[in-house]
Amino acid sequence: MVRYNPKAVEPKWRAAWDEADAFRAETGSSRPKYYVLEMFPYPSGQLHVGHARNYAMGDVVARFKRARGFNVLHPMGWDAFGLPAENAAAERGIDPAAWTGENIVRMRDELKRLGLSLDWSRELATCDPEYYGRQQNWFLRLLERGLVYRKEGLVNWDPVDMTVLANEQVVDGRGWRSGAVVERRKLNQWFLRITDYAEELLQGLETLDRWPEKVRLMQENWIGKSRGLRLTFRFAGPLPLHHASDGVTVYTTRPDTLYGASFIAVSPDHPLATELAARDPEVAGFIARARQGGTSEAEIEAAEKLGWDTGLRVEHPFDSKRELPVWIANFVLMDYGTGAIFGCPAHDQRDLDFARKYGLPVIPVVLPPAEDAASFHVKQEAYVGPGRIYNSDFLDGLDIESAKAAAIARAEAEGIGEGATVFRLRDWGVARQRGWGCPVPVIHCANCGVVPVPVGQLPVRLPEGLDFSQPGNALARHPTWKHATCPRCQGPAERETDTLDTFVDSSWYFARFPDPHAEPPIDKAAADYWLPVDQYIGGVEHAVLHLLYSRFVTRALADEGLLSVREPFAGLFTQGMVTHETYRRQSGEWLEPGEVEIRNEGATRRAYDIATGEPVVIGEAEKMSKSKRNVVAPADIADTYGVDAARIFVLSDSPPERDVQWTSAGVEGAWRLINRIWAEFEEGLDHAEGAGDAAAGLELRHSTHKAIKAVTEAIEGFRFNSAIARLYEFVAAVREARLARASGDARREALSTLARLVAPFAPHLAEEVWQTIGESGLLALAPWPVWDPGLADDDERILPVQINGKRRGEVRAPAGASAGEVEKLVFENEEIARRLEGVTVRKVIVVPDRIVNLVVA
């Protein structure tokens, strides 16, 4: 018998699919549509098995839905702007466009080799002017709508690389690349007004019933809606400043603790601080120190609390005899609320840390349930739990929620404050001082200000020959590019040299696939047909940013009339990573899996360096990374076992949402399955055509229809590992039936079914065996098998019989037998009867088709 040869079989069928244009999606077809999309990759140049797993999952869904009669859209593109290309350009003096282009070519080849049923005619790359020009188009439309604006904003500034860093790029207060201590700087920035949609983005989560609960919760927390009080503390005595209002306005979510206030703190970026700094260099010096470190809340939280007593005093709003000092503090964020807080050290940990450091009073006003007012003290931990309000005049005795309401009502009645809803979500700063990104399509004119580039002049293309040899923005350094003519006054002007965050690029690509070559950014008719994406698949690391930005942009574009849907992704699945063990020599050097030989010595696994024979330490399975050298390339596996084995393995060993550990033993298991399937078809229908054992044939038909049902339901429930387990069982059943000489028609049905069930997972093999049994046409276009309930469900059930909850026997009963019939069978059963001697049956519980439990005494 000839062994299955993936090297010959796989390319043959890929060519056949191409030839037939089998996976082209037809916009407007009357068949029901199904849009399945995996998060598009960054073209790093190397496909790793993590990609393979992600795309294999999408492909299972795509092939399954296609077979079920859906008109499937399954496209692929490239998230092609971003820093790695600039780094490569800086290190090797090459053009990022060329570098990216070469990577795309290489990765496209590798992706194609996976046999994914993609409609490649819709391929797009975000670095293509055809794409980013459309992005500039809608960016200007949102500018017109007021959803894009410019303001001074705080950014993470890396003084060495001379660039703005995203919060994620600041590690322990230092730039991830330069290691320089990051400063908070005020810079003119472009923002998208995502906060306009905060409430809708929050409400919309409730409709996403096919999203993981976890992701919805993360978005809810990220949006962070809170109810609270905006309240003004009036300055005590005469107004101390020229321009300031007559007080400091704070926002609090804990108005119930107002009587516990012992100070006011304003952000270093608060106008009050700015005014004080302007006339006092010492204050200015403090503010500079306070701005060191990153801008993320976590970092600000972790940083040491720094404060400056301004000497100013304000009156307590409910007790004009009390005066509170006004401090400038580094832990107060200008972007959240009003940029000023009142400090209640007893019931807020940050305030407590601050108060202890600067010797401010700590006044408890919430009494924990089991505590006594006379003895309760706050030491190093603020009390944030439930309790009764005390030390608080008119709030005394209330619980926290009632006290909040009472405090807000009083502030409103006195005209010094109002209840307010505040979101943690902040507007999205989208400008990057980078050369390899989508240029912001505006022109700065000394006379006319910020002028949009006229639509007819789009796209604003990146120039060729950018110089990335120095840090900073290559676009700004370009000798001529930025010189432009003002579209309004025709005077000399300058182009904006900022580019857009790559998250902007990825926030709408799914809406471009319906017609990737359309003249408008989005072809409305095509998008109306295809959107929303029915099934989106990607890593959970995008739970907040990418998925939230996409939801926002979809709404903004819908309001602009470019789209009809408001939610882009009806179904979301977050898949786990592919991990691998690590190997290192005694000396500590990491070794690649290919450099190590694993031997099973009895029950223990040992690893040896192939080159030297020395023992190697086997480490935990970890996320694949270059530094630990535990990366496995799909190409290597494809060379040995073929891509079908790789596809089966990455889906078989763990549930899709969980991490899977890559092991060579695992792929070999998948390879064995492929060979077993192949062998069954090779044995073929040589004998027993038509004739044969009828009983074995009927049994095989039962197995066949059970397999159809089980595999279908497993795929629908995203339980690919279970689907593959059922395939293993079905192959075993087919084999047994062959050995039992089951009748030929039953075997033909089984083999035809097997080919179709295995097709989503191992499409090349399936296509080959489909041909072997003489089926005509491409299996990729063949319909999914349908199970006959009469065969998929047994007509006789074995019901375990429990006595007092312990299994003591079983009875055979016809499917659907009533409780009474089953009970009769139970008592007729000798084994059961023997066990019931001398006891009284108190109760009989029959769960039809499931189980029987006898309660005895």
Add this chain to the structure above:
RNA sequence: GGGGACGUGGCGGAACCGGUAGACGCAGCGGACUUAAAAUCCGUUGGCCGCAAGGCCGUGAGGGUUCGAGUCCCUCCGUCCCCA
């Protein structure tokens, strides 16, 4: 500190609604084939007692609800993720 998820054989995991725990795979052990090995195939493998029939225990720990709990509830321990 807050929120969430998870914890099942030597390993990855299955058990979808509370109804036979351990499907399927890996590894192991025994065997067939072979001069031998690889490959392949067959058998076996949660623990304890027993020649066997069979029995007892068993889903991180402890408690609860229930005729019945891996699954639901409470407390604790551990791991991971998100927010801080």
